[in-house]
Amino acid sequence: MRLTRAVPLRTTPTVSVVVPCHNYGHFLPDAVSSALDQPGLDLEVVVVDDASTDDSADVARRLAARDDRVRVLVHRANRGHIATYNDGLAEARGDYVVLLSADDLLTPGSLTRSVALLERHPAVTLAYGAPVSFTGTPPVPTTRVTGWSLWPGRTWLRRVCATARNPIVNPEAVLRRSVLDEVGGYDPRHPFAADLLLWMQAARRGDVGRVNGAHQALYRVHGQNMTTTDFAGVLTNQRTVHAAFEELFADGADDDLRRTARRAIATEAVREARMAQAAGDRATLDGLADLALTAYPSITGTRGWRALHRHPSGPASALERRVLTSSHALRWSARSRRWRLVGT
Numbered sequence: 001m002r003l004t005r006a007v008p009l010r011t012t013p014t015v016s017v018v019v020p021c022h023n024y025g026h027f028l029p030d031a032v033s034s035a036l037d038q039p040g041l042d043l044e045v046v047v048v049d050d051a052s053t054d055d056s057a058d059v060a061r062r063l064a065a066r067d068d069r070v071r072v073l074v075h076r077a078n079r080g081h082i083a084t085y086n087d088g089l090a091e092a093r094g095d096y097v098v099l100l101s102a103d104d105l106l107t108p109g110s111l112t113r114s115v116a117l118l119e120r121h122p123a124v125t126l127a128y129g130a131p132v133s134f135t136g137t138p139p140v141p142t143t144r145v146t147g148w149s150l151w152p153g154r155t156w157l158r159r160v161c162a163t164a165r166n167p168i169v170n171p172e173a174v175l176r177r178s179v180l181d182e183v184g185g186y187d188p189r190h191p192f193a194a195d196l197l198l199w200m201q202a203a204r205r206g207d208v209g210r211v212n213g214a215h216q217a218l219y220r221v222h223g224q225n226m227t228t229t230d231f232a233g234v235l236t237n238q239r240t241v242h243a244a245f246e247e248l249f250a251d252g253a254d255d256d257l258r259r260t261a262r263r264a265i266a267t268e269a270v271r272e273a274r275m276a277q278a279a280g281d282r283a284t285l286d287g288l289a290d291l292a293l294t295a296y297p298s299i300t301g302t303r304g305w306r307a308l309h310r311h312p313s314g315p316a317s318a319l320e321r322r323v324l325t326s327s328h329a330l331r332w333s334a335r336s337r338r339w340r341l342v343g344t
Contacts, residue, residue, distance in 0.1 A: 001155065006145045006211070009116035014042040015174075016092030017111075020084040021049050021102035025056035027220070030138075031102045032063050032070060034218075038111040045070045047102075048088040051078040056102075082194055086185040095177050104171040105218040107141040114174040114216065117148050117209045124150065125179040125206035126199060128343065129216030131169045138218050146213030149343060153203040154257075159344040160203075161257045164241055164264035166196040167344045171217035179205055192236070193244035200248050210343040234272045235287045241265060242295055266296035270304040277308065 017035040021028055028047070035045050047060040047070065057074045064070040073087060085099055096115055100106060114127040132139055151159075160167060175198075183201045186194040202208070242265045249258040273288035289308065292299045299305050 002150045003212075004148050004150060006113070006148050007116065007120055009040050009112055009119060011119050012040060012042055013096060013115055013119060014044070014094040015096045015098065015111055015115060016089075016094030016177075017043065017045045017098045017100050017106075018085065018088035018092060019045060019047045019100050019102050020081060020088060021047060021052060021056050021060065022078070022081075022084070023052045023054045023056060024102035025052065025054045025059040027103040028056060028059050029063060031100055031105060034105040034107070035098075035100055035111075036067065036069060037108050038106070039109060040112050041115060042094075043069055043111075044093060046073065046088045046091050047071070048073045048084050049075065050080070050084040051075045080191070082186050082188045082191050085194075086188075089180060089185050092177070097175050097177050097180055098171070098173070100171045100217075103220045103222070105138055105220070106171060107143060107215050107217060109143055110172070110211075110214070110216040111174060113143075113145055113211045113214055114172075117211060118174065118176060121150060121207065121209060123207045124209040125153065125176050126173060126202040127209040127211065128168050128173045129211035129214060130343070131172045131217040131219045132215045133169075133219045133221050135221050138220075141215035141218065143214050145211055149210040149212055151208045153205065153207050154254075156208040156344065157200055157203045157254075158257060158260065160200060161245070161261040162264055163344075164245065164261050164268060166193070166199070166241075168195070168199055169217070169219050170195055171219060173199065175202060176206075187247065190240065190244050190247060192240035196241065197244040197247060200244070204248075212343075233284075234276070235284050235291070238265065238269050238272065238288065238291055242291065262295040263299075266292040266299040267302070267304065269295070270299060270302070270308055273308055274304070 019031055019035065032045055032047065036043060049057045049060055049072070060072045064072045071091065073091065089097060096118060098111065110129065114129065117127045118124055132141060179202050182205065183198060187197055190197050245258070245261040245265065269288040269292040273285050276284040276288060
């Protein structure tokens with residue numbers, strides 16, 4: 001990774017913000033407004049309503065009537081999130097593209113900051129920054145940039161493989177349009193991890209950049225989030241991540257990175273299996289253990305695997321359960337701190 005000084009945007013590139021919406025009409029005006037609040041850019045916003053049963057389509061049309069930078073597509077029948085994303089992206093005319101869910105927000109000037117990095121470094125295919133999660137009233141974001149981080153794509157991809165986790169929430173990511181066209185958009189065969197797969201595909205085609213210091217997006221956490229309803233569950237998450245990595249490396253290239261990812265997936269599956277064991281969730285325990293073996297058969301030689309099978313009916317004592325829970329929390333806290341600081 002190379003740290004470099006941020007420089008102001010000196011061009012006026014075109015940027016397309018695609019806003020998929022399903023029954024989020026009450027959030028839509030704020031999302032669209034946040035996308036338009038980006039100085040120094042030639043902007044367009046494409047709202048795609050996926051056959052909402054609320055007033056989302058009407059709200060979107062009113063927003064378009066007030067600002068000619070806003071266009072609206074309405075699905076007559078519900079097509080699901082991946083088709084909605086790709087339909088909007090197919091309409092995008094910009095040199096750079098952003099996907100902003102209707103319940104999330106971009107921070108003031110976030111696209112200007114990301115596009116400045118992309119314009120300065122033509123080899124960068126993907127730029128992102130730090131998002132902030134919130135419930136209720138959106139927080140006041142920090143907009144001061146402290147610098148840029150630049151990775152060769154393979155270096156960034158190696159870091160992602162080493163943890164087998166997605167370092168990008170989504171609304172803070174800006175993708176070069178030419179790369180999106182080359183990749184072909186979000187892969188409908190991997191609906192639960194299509195974003196992770198897209199970021200990794202971009203990293204295979206060029207460098208990756210990060211805007212440091214500033215908050216680049218606000219991610220709303222509420223009971224209707226897709227990630228907290230349709231796709232909940234550790235086992236489902238681990239399986240979808242594994243499938244995304246297998247798709248990425250299906251061409252036989254980068255076998256070393258594929259082995260790194262498989263080992264990371266297996267290691268994480270064993271750790272989560274220990275938590276399922278502590279909770280007495282035998283079905284999740286068995287599923288995670290099977291996934292670990294499938295991804296990386298040599299996992300059976302690790303200390304984590306041996307610990308998992310030392311007490312097949314659960315941890316040996318209440319003390320072990322407390323230690324397990326504490327170590328799990330500390331590990332996630334350390335990961336979170338590193339992610340906020342360096343982006344991986």
